[in-house]
Amino acid sequence: MALKPKSLLLRRPKNTKTVNQIPGTMTYVGRKESATTKLDVIDYNLENYERFTSTSTEDAFKFVDEDRITWFNIDGLSNVDEIKKLGEYYELHPLILEDIVNTGQRPKIEEYQDYLFIVSKMLYYRDGNIENEHISMIVGRNYLLTFQESDGDVFDSVRERLENARGRIRGRTADYLMFALLDSIIDNYFLVIDDISDRIETLESDLFTAKPQENITQEIQELKSTILRIRRSVFPLREVVGRLEKMENGLIKDSTINYIRDLHDHIVQISENIEIYREMVWGLMDLYMTTISNKMNEVMKVLTIMASIFIPLTFIAGIYGMNFEYIPELEWKYSYFVLWGIMIIIFLCMLYYFKRKKWL
């Protein structure tokens, strides 16, 4: 259930794919290569609802309808030509197109004349792994474009609400749809940080019960890096939502602002939790260190007690194992038994000494 560190760490590709290329060049740098680009269109207003899928983005153009809101969802970014066609149709700036396919781009928001451009990251569970997916949105007056790296997302509940006209969503404009999608993304962050909280608790109890093994430190280190990386998705998104809240162009309706404020509360909550988990995880290493030291102390005590008791006794036995011709004690009949007595007394004194030192 661990995050794949690689996929998260390497926002920007290791290879020179984008280095030294012409600015504005579209190069997909992620790892989710897909041969085709899938288009999924939902066209709706309060009364009507229509859904349509295609593998050609050109099919999207016929859906432009002033009376309805249209949500174009594009899955698959590796086929840049399809995305370029869409970009040309909607007259998007080349740098926007570059950012849509550049999975290394951090969350951000840009205001344009007729639309908003939002970049964000989806973190969600799939087959027990956390997926980290680059997602971009273009929000216009009556349309919304979303660009995802691959099939599968966190928007199914929104689609269901659109289809069944549940809640307020069908009666609202494109900015509310954008809010609903961001809300879904942020809701899924809660699941991810809950998982981190679980892993911290597991580690805490492992530290005290388990046999010291290297993989605990490895897990702590991995958890550290996971938290640092999630932070990188969350903190810029917090700024994005904060700016959405204060936006004063006509694209964001006043009625939506309240909902965005709520979103802001949620993302602040997530940030705070991340900071707390961060401090807890950093503390785990110290905790582990003391656990090791305590164990070493115990080991040393056993050694010291055994050695301190038996080394002097062995010395005494060694004395009477000497072959001197004249050792008076050797000849006395009760020497052996007296010696046993002396050794038992030494043994008990030692025990008492260690007992008093609280080593036993």
Next chain:
Amino acid sequence: MALKPKSLLLRRPKNTKTVNQIPGTMTYVGRKESATTKLDVIDYNLENYERFTSTSTEDAFKFVDEDRITWFNIDGLSNVDEIKKLGEYYELHPLILEDIVNTGQRPKIEEYQDYLFIVSKMLYYRDGNIENEHISMIVGRNYLLTFQESDGDVFDSVRERLENARGRIRGRTADYLMFALLDSIIDNYFLVIDDISDRIETLESDLFTAKPQENITQEIQELKSTILRIRRSVFPLREVVGRLEKMENGLIKDSTINYIRDLHDHIVQISENIEIYREMVWGLMDLYMTTISNKMNEVMKVLTIMASIFIPLTFIAGIYGMNFEYIPELEWKYSYFVLWGIMIIIFLCMLYYFKRKKWL
């Protein structure tokens, strides 16, 4: 007397209760399920005082009286329908209702046309445990609504002052009542941080006297997490009170501002103490580490002294335990006694050496 970490940590529920639900949906996510919602109404002005309890929030509506201040206190958030009715009556925004029952919401303040919405956390002792309870307030011109998770709160002294007309409270408006309640909440924080201070002192003395046991590190780790969590309740509340102080709508009277400034002083004091305790607790781990190391040093010294003294002596004894046919010393009559002399001299030299090294 330890905080239940679980209940504090999991602000937001682990399960998917609220994930993917429609924004504005009311879902109680806390752990204090209660079948019924208890309504407690106090209606007062300088001359009159009336108190009334019910299990139906609808009973509240008849109390609206322009001349009097009415405090509606609702205990129990799991029955969302009752709260919804009240919300509809007072025309509260759906997102406010969501925040009232969402115990994961952090402290905040929101200004509306006719009322203020304040979210806060009560921390108080009950049966030796610290309870952490979500509390919301709606402050109108002549009414105050408070929503609590369960029975039992920190407001009994306010109720007593209202009933017996002690202090200024009966002659003041709803904003003063709000101040009085926040003051009670913050006063109880002092008790909680006093408890933390006690626990730090106990740990400090335990570190030096007690036998090293794992539960000390566990307690330190738990204390760390407790402090981090209390911080999360206190720091946003500090902002809330700071904003109250600067508020310029008519809801907060000038005469109340002085009191709120006093409140601000108190919450700043609490924050400072938390920061100090935080640094102290973080230092405890280092302290514990040195204590362990000091103990290990002592153990090692005992071992080293015992081994260094008796291993060479045993070797000497071993020499004369050899069975060579020709060992000249064996035949001499005083060999045994001379050897004892030599061994005692070695022993004393060793003692002197360790003494000079200050190991004894």
Next chain:
Amino acid sequence: MALKPKSLLLRRPKNTKTVNQIPGTMTYVGRKESATTKLDVIDYNLENYERFTSTSTEDAFKFVDEDRITWFNIDGLSNVDEIKKLGEYYELHPLILEDIVNTGQRPKIEEYQDYLFIVSKMLYYRDGNIENEHISMIVGRNYLLTFQESDGDVFDSVRERLENARGRIRGRTADYLMFALLDSIIDNYFLVIDDISDRIETLESDLFTAKPQENITQEIQELKSTILRIRRSVFPLREVVGRLEKMENGLIKDSTINYIRDLHDHIVQISENIEIYREMVWGLMDLYMTTISNKMNEVMKVLTIMASIFIPLTFIAGIYGMNFEYIPELEWKYSYFVLWGIMIIIFLCMLYYFKRKKWL
């Protein structure tokens, strides 16, 4: 010469003295109970000087004289009624009176129509201990009120200058007197931080020379907590002085501003020193840790050298102590001497090995 940690730590009382009481209620929460309240009045202008002491604050009222500056100094806060009478005479806000007797109040400044209210902390030596005393000032146009917890303060030099008309003080207004008092308070902080600097130096040298004992870590921990607490007195006072510098009501004369700026320089200097001492003390723990480890290393080396040399030799001796009937070496005449030779060679090889490893 150590600070009494308790008295500093527990700004706010542990008990419930002030919890749940009516805001504006005066409750003295400090530890310096005194049966009586001592009033000390100094009435002066450039030409005249009069001093008067009493145990009743009512005696103060006759001194109000437009032409002269009057400094009322009140010692003893536990008798709240006397202070209340004074507060009523000068029409002070109930919350000011609460802050005067609440020793938990942090340093602050409040501007009112006709006067300033300043809360500060005196840190000074008395009988080798550092006293931490709560002090409040009310600065009016031609009067100054100071409220202290007990007899004894840092103002004797100011009194002497007033009496003997030394310096500019007699020709100036109440705001200059306030500056002179704050200057005395801050000057005494220098003595306190000098003491901390001395203790750090003592600890540093103790670390390397002394026998490892637990009280060093205890002293470090205590010093940490002392620094954290002094910081809590100094940092808010820095803000207070900073605000005084920028104040633009008529109470602070322009000619005094330069002096307050100087005061600000001093308190900034103190803050900087505290931060440096803080870093040094935090570093001491690491230093101590390495010292312990170094000592352990030394212990282990002695053990290892002794054991490594004598265990193999004892083994060899043990070999020839065996009672096998046929051991050829036993019968040869020079075996014993050859064996000694071999053992001495082994011994020397070992010594050389440890020498090369720089363990000797």
Next chain:
Amino acid sequence: MALKPKSLLLRRPKNTKTVNQIPGTMTYVGRKESATTKLDVIDYNLENYERFTSTSTEDAFKFVDEDRITWFNIDGLSNVDEIKKLGEYYELHPLILEDIVNTGQRPKIEEYQDYLFIVSKMLYYRDGNIENEHISMIVGRNYLLTFQESDGDVFDSVRERLENARGRIRGRTADYLMFALLDSIIDNYFLVIDDISDRIETLESDLFTAKPQENITQEIQELKSTILRIRRSVFPLREVVGRLEKMENGLIKDSTINYIRDLHDHIVQISENIEIYREMVWGLMDLYMTTISNKMNEVMKVLTIMASIFIPLTFIAGIYGMNFEYIPELEWKYSYFVLWGIMIIIFLCMLYYFKRKKWL
């Protein structure tokens, strides 16, 4: 592939080259002494492209042509006279000339009447080492001057685009050329931080697998210092780009601002990565410390087990090696075998004890 710490650390020369010299004096303080200064001129507009190289900067003056953009690239800063001539021709301030050759100057931007002055650092791979080179730019309306320490840079792709008229670059003004160069510089930072990321991963796995050797800590320390130094190049550059984005003189065209915003995104991304790597590397030391302690624990366990088992057994053997005349057990025929039995039982008990303690 490690950074040369020296060359990066010593921004400012160790010797007194620039200390006490007259301000505005040009002194090259870097380590890349080159006898000659190489001038490389590219003169272009949408239709034309011309390239010219020389070793005299005076050859540059004839290229000033209002219709074309001219990029003068100067390699080699140790010959300050050539640079001075250029400076005089373009009427550059003496302090600019000083900064051009002072490789200790941190990245900065300065606005002048007719041109911008930008100082930056190139980090790039050459022969497996990272080179850190000081680069300055003067951006005028139709010309761009770049000053580098030595041959070789990261601008080849820009030159290729200029020559082959690929992308928008030939049709744009000098500010776009400046952007293209900064973009190349920042793109190469990605390669450097990727290398750091690789080295962290290598270290992490080395920590657990490799035999503890000192060079791991040395590598960690070196990596720390490398990160600190790269940070010093990146963070001021981030400010530079941020100021470029907000610049409102006519030198930066509106059409270029979008590209600069993109640049800002990239440099922010790099800064974030550096901060993450920083935290990871700082954590590595702790990790290494626990690894050492774990290994020591293992060593101690082996010793303790061996000693605890065989020291008591040796003692028993020693008992019956004593030469007392009367030891009853010696005479019994089965003593030897019974003793073996006892010793095996003791051995097994010990094994069981260590097994239960999980030391085996």
Next chain:
Amino acid sequence: MALKPKSLLLRRPKNTKTVNQIPGTMTYVGRKESATTKLDVIDYNLENYERFTSTSTEDAFKFVDEDRITWFNIDGLSNVDEIKKLGEYYELHPLILEDIVNTGQRPKIEEYQDYLFIVSKMLYYRDGNIENEHISMIVGRNYLLTFQESDGDVFDSVRERLENARGRIRGRTADYLMFALLDSIIDNYFLVIDDISDRIETLESDLFTAKPQENITQEIQELKSTILRIRRSVFPLREVVGRLEKMENGLIKDSTINYIRDLHDHIVQISENIEIYREMVWGLMDLYMTTISNKMNEVMKVLTIMASIFIPLTFIAGIYGMNFEYIPELEWKYSYFVLWGIMIIIFLCMLYYFKRKKWL
């Protein structure tokens, strides 16, 4: 070459020299007592240059000449009366005079009607030690006063430029002279931080090569404290220069602003280096700790290997040293040789075991 910690630490005197004195009283609190005050006057303009020294500050007054710039340099602050005379002549505020002789004053700048007052610290090498000297400047329209604690400073190159009319300095006004002096001060900081960089490198290599001795930790601790103290001189000076840059009274000419901006770059560079060195030095302690632990590990391994090999062998030898009457093996002729064989096999197994564990 180490800084004298004492002289730097005790900015403010330990004794009560300045505590409780009248504000504005001049008390020299430094350690550089000098019986006489040395006055050094340089009077110049573009054409003329005159230099004059005296031990009476009164000699300065005749040099006031509207057409020329006059630089009065005063060495020796312990004779406060001479300085007071000068102060009275130039009508300096008593608090300025106090700051001039109070070596505890931190760097600052104050604007007055006709002059600027700047306090700074000179750090420079003299006889291999770093001197830390308090220096104050009064910058008027055509005069500059500098006050130093003792003979010897960093201004010789400025004097030489004045005398020989090198650079622009003779043609400029007093503010440029001030810049030149500050530039000299800051240039010398570079030498000091270079020294710190050298000491860090030396320590780094010492850590790995040298025999663990206590003085390494002492040196690290001392270096820490040195860095903290230099920081205290540099950071406020950075603010001073920053404010100079933005100053808009007529005292600072526009032509000088560019030079001050350059100064600001330099001091920022120094601050950055200090922060880097700070992090490096803090890391050294961890590094040292791991080095100690590694060494301890090595020691323990030697012990464990020796003990694990020879203790069992000694036990076996002990077995056959027992004096039981019936031990069958004793009588067999080849027992001794077989036993040697067994012991060699055990020995080899042990070696193999430790080899596989990579302890050898």
